[in-house]
Amino acid sequence: xxxxxxxxxxxxxxxDLIEGLANTGEMPNFAxxxxxxxxxxxxxAIPEVSNVNWSSIVTGKNPGQHGVxxxxxxxxxxxxxxxxxxRALKAEPFWKDDKRYMILNVPAMxxxxxxxxxxxxxxxxxxxxxxxxxxxxxxxxxxIDYKVDVDSEKAHKSYRLFLDNLxxxxxxxxxxxxxxxEKKWDVFxxxxxxxxxxxxxxxxxxxxxxxxxxxxxxxxxxxxDEIIGDIVExxxxxxxLVMMSDHGMEQIKKNVNVNAVLEEHGLLKLGDEHDKRYKNxxxxxxxxxxxxxRIYLNRKDRYPRGEVxxxxxxxxxxxxxxxxxxxxGEKVIKKIHRGEKVYHGxxxxxxxxxxxxxxxxxxxxxxxxxxxxxxENIFSGKHTEDDAxxxxxxxxxxxxxxxxxxxxxxxxxxxx
Ligand SMILES: [Zn+2]
Numbered sequence: 001x002x003x004x005x006x007x008x009x010x011x012x013x014x015x016d017l018i019e020g021l022a023n024t025g026e027m028p029n030f031a032x033x034x035x036x037x038x039x040x041x042x043x044x045a046i047p048e049v050s051n052v053n054w055s056s057i058v059t060g061k062n063p064g065q066h067g068v069x070x071x072x073x074x075x076x077x078x079x080x081x082x083x084x085x086x087r088a089l090k091a092e093p094f095w096k097d098d099k100r101y102m103i104l105n106v107p108a109m110x111x112x113x114x115x116x117x118x119x120x121x122x123x124x125x126x127x128x129x130x131x132x133x134x135x136x137x138x139x140x141x142x143x144i145d146y147k148v149d150v151d152s153e154k155a156h157k158s159y160r161l162f163l164d165n166l167x168x169x170x171x172x173x174x175x176x177x178x179x180x181x182e183k184k185w186d187v188f189x190x191x192x193x194x195x196x197x198x199x200x201x202x203x204x205x206x207x208x209x210x211x212x213x214x215x216x217x218x219x220x221x222x223x224x225d226e227i228i229g230d231i232v233e234x235x236x237x238x239x240x241l242v243m244m245s246d247h248g249m250e251q252i253k254k255n256v257n258v259n260a261v262l263e264e265h266g267l268l269k270l271g272d273e274h275d276k277r278y279k280n281x282x283x284x285x286x287x288x289x290x291x292x293x294r295i296y297l298n299r300k301d302r303y304p305r306g307e308v309x310x311x312x313x314x315x316x317x318x319x320x321x322x323x324x325x326x327x328x329g330e331k332v333i334k335k336i337h338r339g340e341k342v343y344h345g346x347x348x349x350x351x352x353x354x355x356x357x358x359x360x361x362x363x364x365x366x367x368x369x370x371x372x373x374x375x376e377n378i379f380s381g382k383h384t385e386d387d388a389x390x391x392x393x394x395x396x397x398x399x400x401x402x403x404x405x406x407x408x409x410x411x412x413x414x415x416x
Contacts, residue, residue: 002412003238007189008228009057011050011107012196014248015041015389017206021221029229033241037393041386043402044247046342046355047292048385050196051084051108053246053403054122058106059091060407064343066091068108069351072290072366076350079278079303083124085110090347094410095119099186104177105148106191107246118180122191123149140179146172150197156378162201163216166194170220174227181234187410190231192224199249203381207251241393242409248387252379253361256325256332257370258289264373265321267314276368281305286314292383293356293364315353322356327374334359357385 010018019039022031045052045063047070055061055068063069067090075082086109093109095101100117103109107122112133120141125131125148132138147169155162170192177190198220205211206218228243235241262268269282281288283305285298295318296302297311308314315338325332335357343351358364363382365375390401390409398405 003236003240004185005187005240005242005410005412006231006235007187007410008231008241008243009054009106009189009191010195010224010243010245011191011193012199012247012249012383013245013389014250014384015245015387017249018221018245018389021218021225026218026222027225027228029225029232033228033232033243033391033393037241037391038395038397039389039391040397040401042244042388042390042405043400044383044385044388045403046337046357046385047294048247048383049292050123050246050383053388054107054109054191055089055091056403057244057246057406058093058095058109059089060094060404061091062343062345062404064348064351065345067347067350070290070292070294070366073350074278074290074296074303077302077304079281079305081278084108085124086113086121087111094407095187100184102180102183102185102188102190104180104188104190105173105193106189107193117185118183120146120176121148122193125149137180141176144172144175146176150194152197152201155197155201159202159213163213166198166220167223170194170223170227174223174230177227177231181231192227194220195224195245196249199381200379201381203249203251205380240395240409240412241391242406243389243391244403244406245388246403248384249381250360250384252363252382254327255363255365255375255377255379256327256358257365257367257373257375258293258295258356259366259368260370260373261321261325262287262289262295262318265317267318270368276370278368283307287318287353288368289366290352291364291366293358294352294366295354295356297353311353318354322354327362331359332362333357 021027045056055066059066104120105122110121110125111130112119118137119133121131150169151165205213267286269284271282297308298306300306322333337355339351
């Protein structure tokens with residue numbers, strides 16, 4: 001009889017950061033695991049957005065197959081923005097078999113799946129009741145005042161309030177994990193998402209030892225490490241442990257409004273500058289962007305005021321524009337992917353035509369709310385594509401792994 005499987009996700013933690021915290025003794029349990037198991041950098045999805053990454057992790061598929069290309073998308077045939085969640089996922093997640101599962105806090109998996117076990121959706125979960133299955137779990141989580149996500153709004157008021165909320169959310173997650181561990185299961189999955197929130201607002205604090213919140217930043221990871229230690233202690237010898245982040249994170253040098261670039265070159269026409277919305281896209285628009293750097297041709301057969309039929313000329317024009325885009329003499333874009341090259345599957349009719357990957361420090365934004373091409377805001381960290389991490393205690397990792405490879409480690413072969 002093979003053992004059970006435990007999966008621990010830590011959203012948005014770069015390989016170097018967690019390895020660094022292990023090496024300096026801040027994450028001793030993680031350090032011990034690294035000595036016994038296999039640890040590698042991992043590529044995030046394209047684009048490196050959490051809901052795309054987790055959709056790939058749990059299905060083992062690329063966005064062209066699972067149909068989730070970003071945090072936002074436009075409803076087919078319209079310019080209306082929607083937020084794809086579990087209902088948009090067109091490939092089966094690994095928990096669709098007859099094993100018993102504890103699935104706790106996986107992002108983009110709202111509403112809860114009615115599985116044999118317990119399912120708690122991660123962010124974004126607008127309705128707490130719909131985020132949890134079954135009712136007994138909902139009752140318990142209500143009783144402990146469990147939160148699916150940190151209240152990031154607090155960071156806009158004060159970092160102190162935000163950090164209090166972050167640690168409180170983590171404490172409840174620890175409690176819930178301990179509670180559900182005692183139930184019957186074959187696969188236990190727990191995802192920490194406060195890490196991503198913390199780094200978005202305060203990754204500067206990690207690199208700057210003088211920073212007011214340097215200690216608290218590290219304290220968060222110490223507590224995550226303690227929870228990992230508690231879990232590992234309760235595991236049996238033959239159990240498998242898979243750990244991963246879904247993308248990395250780095251400090252922001254500048255925000256870059258992709259739609260502002262398109263508008264400057266006459267490719268996007270939004271009309272009233274005081275009411276910039278996708279809905280107000282005007283005739284004459286050749287292309288527009290959605291977060292973070294996904295560019296869609298305004299295709300005649302796809303959008304109400306679409307006019308592009310053969311888009312090759314426009315694509316080449318945009319490739320030139322973004323290859324030439326500079327800030328302080330520095331190239332902003334590292335790589336331009338063509339949707340048709342990076343995606344495959346039966347959902348590619350929804351895919352972006354170009355996906356931009358920026359050079360270090362440039363945070364691409366696909367919003368239509370902007371004042372200028374380059375901008376600054378409250379955030380200090382942004383996602384990165386090539387430095388998520390992957391760990392497994394008892395199996396060699398695929399060479400140069402991507403988020404799509406994780407599922408092969410989760411699904412244990414019975415004859416192993
Ligand atoms: Zn994030």
